[in-house]
Amino acid sequence: MSRKYDITIGIECHVQLKTKTKLFSEVDNDARGKEPNSCVSPVDYALPGMLPRLNGEAVKLAIRAGAAMNAKINPESRFDRKHYFYPDSPKGYQITQFYHPIVGEGYIELPSGKKIRIENAHLEGDAGKLTHFDTYSLVDLNRVDTPLLEIVSMPDISSPEEARDYCKELWRNMIYAGVTNGDLYNGNMRFDVNISLKKPGDKKLGTRAEIKNLNSFRSIERAAAYEYERQSKLLDKGEKVVQETRGWSDATGVTTAQRNKEEAQDYRYMPEPDLPPLSLSREFIDTEYGKCPDLPADYRTRFAKMISVDTLEVLLDYPELAIRLAEIANSDQLMVDYIANLFASVLLAEENQSLLNDALPSASQLIELATMKSKNELSSTSAKEVFIKLFESKHASKTPSSLAKELNLIQENDSGALEAIVDAVLAKPETAKAQADYKAGQEKVLGFLVGQVMKESRGKANPSAVSAILQNKLK
């Protein structure tokens, strides 16, 4: 799509790391479904004399996340205080890594092959949660100092669609690396989108607006598209874009300027004296870096000749599934496409999507199922039925053949047995007219007769074998 103005987008993403405890205190980091202020310690309250103690696991996960962004890790990194006054932060400042971040330059490669550069990624503590009422606000400190990795991209993104693709690929890489639960609905990854427009050919970037706190790929794309329209209308009229923070509403589909907390942001960054600097050995970094498993890009290369691009892109949202398909490809490449399509068809049906959150059938179960299908022991419909049943815990340990037998789905290929069923159907008076019509040249009615045989066999007959027998008998 050609646009009148060039779009420049840079994205900051906060990834919640899945540690057991918070970044600076030894309390439960998983406050989902828990009472307000039940996961807090005197450190989170910033009581006098309380000191932060760094969670080593967060350092390790940050390195692994860096590996998932093809980034270099800075052996020397430090913490700084970012001061601001707001009730969501009892300390009066956020501990972050402003001057010396742990993760340096890297990149994320989009499915299109384009690389979006990462400027840096740094560790920091989250703020508490405020709920606003008419005359007061309530503060829940459960989320205070939940470990976040803030990932800052370079302004390499040039369309709303690409912004969506980048966020999605970043999300995938983070869940494959296993550094976050990646639950977008619960804010495990939150995106701030910086967007500016300029005339094609202009060297200087335009004034940018920042859309804060987006948490779905669709809202990222919609908000960026809206912002393009808004800013281009201003520029068309010769007006200026104001540098500001804006909020997005999914319901209204527009961004609106947010009131500023302070007349001018002045964070007065300073070194955090309570946390000694990090000085990581090469060996330590390499060990953690090496824990990053295969990423979507690796699977794209791996399955390039086995699974169609469209199908693969649907399936790549599920790391467990990619691992399972790779296991299958190791033992039987020819079955991979069929099995991938089974999964894709399940995903296309809304009511089945939750299946993929459960344990997947094993590679050997899937290969056996695909083999039965290829030998015509199961019809396509029956194979899919067995496939879906394999996700149920009561069937999960069964072999596909025993399950298919139990469900009475084994397809009848034995020609003697099939002929007997065909004969029985042809003997029925209600098929007499169809037989006569077929003999008179109306070939279309063959389908009706095949259907009758299928019904008689309760779906177990192999339809193409039935069709051949029928044609032979009605000659």
Add this chain to the structure above:
Amino acid sequence: MEVTEQDINHLISLSSFSLGQAEKDALRRDLAGIFKYISKLDELDTSGVEPTYQVFEMKNVWRPDDIVTQDASREDLLALAKEECEHQIKVPKVL
């Protein structure tokens, strides 16, 4: 270094304090004194010297990722707040 009325007002607004003129003047005097004392360092050439993060030269101090039961209960901590409402800290409306 001079501390102006404007500097004080800026700091007060960043900290959301509400101070009277006498307090402002006192603060301004105190800060000016502190700056004067610290500015002794200006006599040294500190170009190329990094800000101090740690005076003990400690490095890589971190703890294992294990949950530890806290001595202070939720009620103990909430009791420290000026006002509490439904197990949350109640504060004047902010936005």
